[in-house]
Amino acid sequence: QHSIEFYSDFVAPYPYPNAINVAGRVQGMEYPQIVFCDVTSRGRPLFRVTDHEFGHSWFPMVVGSDERRWGWMDEGLNTFLNQYSLLDYYGRGQVPPEKVMAGLSQFTTKQMGGALGTQPIMTHADRIRDDALGFLAYAKPGYGLMLLREYVMDPDQFDAAFRAYFDRWAYKHPKPADFFRTMEDVSGENLDWFWRSWFYETDTMDQAVGSVATGDTTRVTVAQNGELMLPVTARLTYEDGSTEQRRVPPEAFYTQDTNTLRVTDGPLQKVVLDPDQILPDMDRSNNTWTPGNGANSSEMDESSDSDQ
Ligand SMILES: [Zn+2]
Structure with missing residues (x-):
């Protein structure tokens, strides 16, 4: 019934x-x-x-x-x-x-x-x-x-x-x-x-935090490593503990595999992609960035910023 x-x-x-x-x-x-x-x-x-x-x-x-x-x-x-x-x-x-x-x-x-x-x-x-x-x-x-x-x-x-x-x-x-x-x-x-x-197709998805460049404006580059490019949801955590969600629509990835978010509201202590873990992400190990983890961090370099 x-x-x-x-x-x-x-x-x-x-x-x-x-x-x-x-x-x-x-x-x-x-x-x-x-x-x-x-x-x-x-x-x-x-x-x-x-x-x-x-x-x-x-x-x-x-x-x-x-x-x-x-x-x-x-x-x-x-x-x-x-x-x-x-x-x-x-x-x-x-x-x-x-x-x-x-x-x-x-x-x-x-x-x-x-x-x-x-x-x-x-x-x-x-x-x-x-x-x-x-x-x-x-x-x-x-x-x-x-x-x-x-x-x-x-x-x-x-x-x-x-x-x-x-x-x-x-x-x-x-x-x-x-x-x-x-x-x-x-x-x-x-x-x-x-x-x-x-x-x-049999495409798979792997979203990743590509790099985070700190400075007055923090630039978070998200990357799509797979052929299936679903919208990206990034949860940004600021130093005071407050959070903000940003979404990058699928259109942003029609012609390129990366997209850069500009953050001007202060330094970040964490970036997490797909925070609710509902997407078919093949590799979750590259979804999180913190200032300490080094590998993906870099100092801001204006000259190499070609997005948007
Ligand atoms: Zn059936």
Whole structure:
């Protein structure tokens, strides 16, 4: 009941008069109005499988994507939705999505750097290696859409576009470009760089504090060492302990791998990138700078400052 109500609210009203869950011998399978779950399933796993299978009522039962080619279009979108339903049910709206993303980012980053990460999400389902289907059709697109909603876009903007995708493609057969295009033209955001890196390629991300030049103006250079260039969030801690967050948008990295922040409000005692650790950063060891750690520090040199 929670699943039906939650998704009716989050996406669009449930389109059928009945919702039946049958305890059977398969782990879980979805059909219009009826789903099957493992008879031995109890507690949270039972919630999760029921929630997942009913989630398919929206994708692909109503929005009829082609799962034989693009499994992520129903499994990935559904996995994304399941995270919010789970948060709503068990977290009672008190747990922020960032908390879940921190865990998902660790898992996803590890897989992206390993054997499962060698194929792109867009690989047709029958060519995805058997052990990678769960990652490429469910986990990576699910977490990727959370990244878009919570970090790259904002939730209201994302939700409006996501609902428009549902409305436009209900009872039709969308292809990946239809999803990408709808998310862009309803939100007004250019997201081609994200679709390319996250769905079409196997790009990874490594943000780093490149250098910090101290002086009247402190110049913090942040670097993108990977091909996937998500926006940068830098938390600056001043000497008096106060903090400030700065964000560098993706556009800043279209033509260069680094960007320099100018800080004029006093000396810094710390710089941390991705402070909530929600991004798929392959190397977190280069995300923090303190005055003592030397390696990345340098005296300010006006002549070498070529940014902006
Ligand atoms: Zn499924």
